Amino acid sequence: MPQQVKCVGEDEENNDSPENRIKNSSITRLPSSPGATLGPALLEEIFYISSKRSTLYRVRLTEKCLSLRKESSTGASKTESILVDDIVGCRCMRSKRRNASSCGPCGPGASRTQPRLVESTEQLQPHDEYDSSAYLYIYAYTLKRAKVVGKSPGRRERMTVTLRFRSFDRYEDNLREASRWRLALQCLLHKLPVPKPYMSPAHRNLHSLLAATPNDPRKLLVILNPKSGSGRGRENFQRRVHPILAEAEMPYDIFITRHSDYARDFVRSRDLSQWSGIVLVGGDGIVYEAINGLLQRPDWQDCLERLPIGVIPCGSGNGLAKSIAYAKQEPYDYNPMLISALSIVKRNVSQMDLVRVETRKQTLYSFLSVGWGLLADIDIESERLRAIGGQRFTIWSVARLIGLRTYKGTIYYLPSDDADVNSKNHKNGNDSIHTEFNHNNISHSKSFADELDRYSSGGNQMRESKSYDGVFEENEYNDSKQRPLTTNGNMKTTTVKTEYGNEVDDFEIEDEPIIMNDVLTLETESSPNGVINNGGIDSVDGCGFGIGRRRCDSFFSAKSRKSTYFSTGSGSISSTYHSVNENGDPNCNMNGKDTIVYGPPPTLPALTTKVPSSWVKVEGEFVMVYAAYQSHMSQDCHFAPRAKLNDGIIWLLIIKAGISRTGLLQFLLGLSTGAHLSCPGVEMIPVRAFRIEPVEDSEGLLTVDGEKVDYGPIQGEIFSSLASVMCP
Numbered sequence: 203m204p205q206q207v208k209c210v211g212e213d214e215e216n217n218d219s220p221e222n223r224i225k226n227s228s229i230t231r232l233p234s235s236p237g238a239t240l241g242p243a244l245l246e247e248i249f250y251i252s253s254k255r256s257t258l259y260r261v262r263l264t265e266k267c268l269s270l271r272k273e274s275s276t277g278a279s280k281t282e283s284i285l286v287d288d289i290v291g292c293r294c295m296r297s298k299r300r301n302a303s304s305c306g307p308c309g310p311g312a313s314r315t316q317p318r319l320v321e322s323t324e325q326l327q328p329h330d331e332y333d334s335s336a337y338l339y340i341y342a343y344t345l346k347r348a349k350v351v352g353k354s355p356g357r358r359e360r361m362t363v364t365l366r367f368r369s370f371d372r373y374e375d376n377l378r379e380a381s382r383w384r385l386a387l388q389c390l391l392h393k394l395p396v397p398k399p400y401m402s403p404a405h406r407n408l409h410s411l412l413a414a415t416p417n418d419p420r421k422l423l424v425i426l427n428p429k430s431g432s433g434r435g436r437e438n439f440q441r442r443v444h445p446i447l448a449e450a451e452m453p454y455d456i457f458i459t460r461h462s463d464y465a466r467d468f469v470r471s472r473d474l475s476q477w478s479g480i481v482l483v484g485g486d487g488i489v490y491e492a493i494n495g496l497l498q499r500p501d502w503q504d505c506l507e508r509l510p511i512g513v514i515p516c517g518s519g520n521g522l523a524k525s526i527a528y529a530k531q532e533p534y535d536y537n538p539m540l541i542s543a544l545s546i547v548k549r550n551v552s553q554m555d556l557v558r559v560e561t562r563k564q565t566l567y568s569f570l571s572v573g574w575g576l577l578a579d580i581d582i583e584s585e586r587l588r589a590i591g592g593q594r595f596t597i598w599s600v601a602r603l604i605g606l607r608t609y610k611g612t613i614y615y616l617p618s619d620d621a622d623v624n625s626k627n628h629k630n631g632n633d634s635i636h637t638e639f640n641h642n643n644i645s646h647s648k649s650f651a652d653e654l655d656r657y658s659s660g661g662n663q664m665r666e667s668k669s670y671d672g673v674f675e676e677n678e679y680n681d682s683k684q685r686p687l688t689t690n691g692n693m694k695t696t697t698v699k700t701e702y703g704n705e706v707d708d709f710e711i712e713d714e715p716i717i718m719n720d721v722l723t724l725e726t727e728s729s730p731n732g733v734i735n736n737g738g739i740d741s742v743d744g745c746g747f748g749i750g751r752r753r754c755d756s757f758f759s760a761k762s763r764k765s766t767y768f769s770t771g772s773g774s775i776s777s778t779y780h781s782v783n784e785n786g787d788p789n790c791n792m793n794g795k796d797t798i799v800y801g802p803p804p805t806l807p808a809l810t811t812k813v814p815s816s817w818v819k820v821e822g823e824f825v826m827v828y829a830a831y832q833s834h835m836s837q838d839c840h841f842a843p844r845a846k847l848n849d850g851i852i853w854l855l856i857i858k859a860g861i862s863r864t865g866l867l868q869f870l871l872g873l874s875t876g877a878h879l880s881c882p883g884v885e886m887i888p889v890r891a892f893r894i895e896p897v898e899d900s901e902g903l904l905t906v907d908g909e910k911v912d913y914g915p916i917q918g919e920i921f922s923s924l925a926s927v928m929c930p
C-alpha cells in the first residue's frame with residue numbers, strides 16, 4: 203500500500219502508527235500559506251459558493267491531495283485537504299432537461315431548484331439547454347479523527363465534492379475543463395503518471411482528454427456465496443458494495459454459487475484472463491475454495507501473481523477480511539463492509555503468505571490456520587447450530603469447557619529463524635498489540651451477518667455509504683435520526699455504537715472541518731466570452747480573484763447539500779450478473795478433490811517419514827494445537843497479534859493438558875483482545891513448518907481454514923508472499 207500521505211508539515215514524524223494515522227486524519231487543515239506543503243500543483247482553479255461571492259475557494263490538485271483554500275475578502279484564509287488515497291472515483295455530469303411533468307430531482311423532499319444530473323457520456327438523455335455547466339463529482343471516504351487517541355480508531359465516512367465548471371458558454375468547453383481534472387484524478391487513482399501537457403489550459407482538445415483517461419478493459423470477477431453467514435450476502439453486496447464499485451467505475455461479472463465447491467471448480471476451470479482480480483463475497487470458506495482452485499491450475503503462478511484476491515465479509519468468521527484491515531490499520535469494526543469495499547477500489551495490493559498443508563489423503567493451500575483440539579472442535583461441532591448465527595461459537599465454547607477433552611499425540615516444529623520475532627517474548631506476544639476496541643467477551647461469538655440483520659432492521663442507527671438505487675436519497679441521509687453522531691459544531695462526546703450494536707467508547711470527534719462537510723459544492727464563475735481568467739495552470743502560484751464576470755447561464759442553487767446527491771443507476775458501470783444452469787457447474791466436469799494440486803515444490807519430508815533432527819518435538823496430551831498465519835481467526839478473535847500478511851511465519855499455539863478450566867476460560871475470554879497469550883499454560887511459538895501426529899486410531903477433528911479435513915497426521919510449511927490480496 204502506498205505510504206499514508208502526510209499533508210501537515212513535512213517535518214512531522216513519518217510514523218504510520220494508528221495514533222499518527224488518526225492524527226493525520228485524511229481531512230486535514232493545512233497551514234495558511236498556499237503551496238507550503240503540498241508539492242507542485244497539477245491543476246488549480248478558483249470556485250465559489252453561490253451564496254457567498256465574497257469568498258473564493260482556491261482548489262488545487264497535487265499528487266497527494268485535493269486541497270481547498272478558502273479566502274475571504276477580509277484577507278482571512280483556511281486550507282483543508284482530502285488525501286488522494288481516500289478518493290475512490292470521480293465523474294463528469296451535466297444537467298438533464300426539466301420538462302413540464304418533471305419535478306426536478308426525484309425523491310421525497312428534493313428541491314425544485316436542484317439540477318438533475320446525468321452522466322456526461324449519456325448522449326441520448328435530453329440535456330438542459332439553459333445550463334451549460336459541467337459538474338465534476340469527486341467521491342472520497344475520509345477518516346474522521348477520534349480525539350482520544352488509542353481509545354477508538356475513528357471511522358471512514360463518505361464525502362462528495364462537486365465542482366461545477368461554468369466559465370464558458372458552451373457545455374463542451376466546460377466539459378473539457380472538468381475532464382482535465384478528471385483525467386488527472388483518474389491517473390492518480392490508477393497510480394499512473396499524470397500527462398503534464400494535458401494539464402495546460404493551452405491543451406483544448408476535449409476528445410484527446412477523454413481518450414487519455416485510463417481505462418482497464420478487464421472487469422473484476424465476483425463470486426458470491428448466498429449461503430454465507432445468515433444468508434444476506436447478495437442483498438448486502440447490492441446495497442453496500444455495488445455503489446462503491448460504481449463510484450470507482452469498476453465493472454464486474456458476478457457469479458452466485460449454487461453449491462459447495464462451486465467457487466473452487468469455477469476458479470480452477472475457467473479462462474481467468476478476462477478478469478483483473480477475484481472478489482469473494484462470503485466467509486473464509488469461499489476464500490479457501492478459491493485459493494485452492496487457483497492452485498489446481500497449471501498456470502497457478504501466473505494467476506496468483508496477476509489476480510489479487512479481495513474479500514467482502516459476509517460469513518460468520520471473516521478472519522481474512524479483518525486481518526487485512528488490521529494489517530493496514532483501518533477502522534474495520536465500525537463498518538466492515540465499507541472498509542472491505544474500499545480495499546477493492548483502492549487498487550492497493552499486498553502479498554500474502556500461504557501454507558502448503560499435507561494430510562494422508564490430500565494436499566491443500568491454507569491462508570488462515572490449521573487447528574487440532576478445542577478451537578477446531580468448536581468450529582466444526584457448532585455447525586449444527588449455524589441457524590443461530592455467530593452465537594453458536596459462544597454456546598459451543600461453554601459446552602466444550604464443561605466437557606473438556608484432551609488429545610494424545612506428538613507435535614514437531616521447525617522454529618522460525620527470524621531473529622526479530624525470536625528476540626521477543628512470544629508468551630506475552632501482545633507487546634505490540636493495538637486493539638480496535640476492548641471487548642471482553644468470548645471470541646468467535648459474533649455473527650457479522652446477524653448483526654447486519656439488526657442494522658438493516660433499523661435497530662442500530664448507523665450511517666453508511668449512499669445507496670444508488672434511488673435517485674435522490676438525501677432525506678434519508680440527512681435525517682438526523684439516522685446519524686450516530688452529531689458532527690457539526692464544536693467537539694462532541696458521544697457514545698458510538700458499532701455496527702454490531704455494542705457500545706465501544708466515548709468517541710470524541712474533533713471539530714468538523716470548517717470548509718469541507720460531507721458534501722461540498724463549488725462552482726467556477728461564468729464567463730460570457732469563454733475566456734479563462736480564473737487561475738489556470740499558468741497562474742498556479744499567483745492567480746487573482748477573477749473578478750467581475752457576469753453569469754450568462756441559468757443557475758440552479760448549488761449550495762444546497764441536497765443538490766449533490768444523484769443516482770448513478772446500476773447501468774453506469776457495465777457489470778453483469780451471471781446465472782448458471784440448473785446443474786450449476788461452471789463449464790466444469792471434474793471432481794475438484796481428485797485434481798492435481800500444483801504450487802511451489804515442497805521442502806518437507808513426506809508425511810510417512812521422520813522429520814529432520816533439527817525440528818523440536820513435543821510429545822504428550824494436548825487441549826489444543828493451533829497454527830495461525832493471520833492476525834485474526836475471525837473478526838473478533840485476535841489470535842496472533844504479531845502476525846503480518848507476509849512475514850513468512852506460522853504462529854503455533856500449544857495448550858497442553860493440565861490447564862485449569864478457569865485458565866481456559868481466561869484464554870477464551872482473552873482471544874478477542876490478544877490477552878490470551880498471557881494466560882499460564884499457553885505457548886505461542888513462531889515456526890516455519892510443523893507436523894501434528896495424533897496417536898494412531900484415535901478420534902478427533904482437524905481443520906484447515908475452518909474446514910474439516912481427514913483426521914490423522916498433518917503437516918504444513920509456509921511459502922511467503924505466494925498470493926496477493928486487495929488492501930485498503
Ligand SMILES: Nc1ncnc2c1ncn2[C@@H]1O[C@H](COP(=O)(O)OP(=O)(O)OP(=O)(O)O)[C@@H](O)[C@H]1O
Nearest residue numbers: 430431459460461462484485486487517518519520
Ligand atoms: N450455494 C451454496 N450452497 C450451499 N453451500 C455453499 C454454497 N456456496 C458455497 N457453499 C459452501 O458454504 C461454505 C461456507 O461458506 P462461507 O465460508 O462463505 O461462509 P461461512 O461459513 O458463514 O463463513 P466463515 O467461513 O467465515 O465462518 C463453504 O465451504 C462453501 O463450500
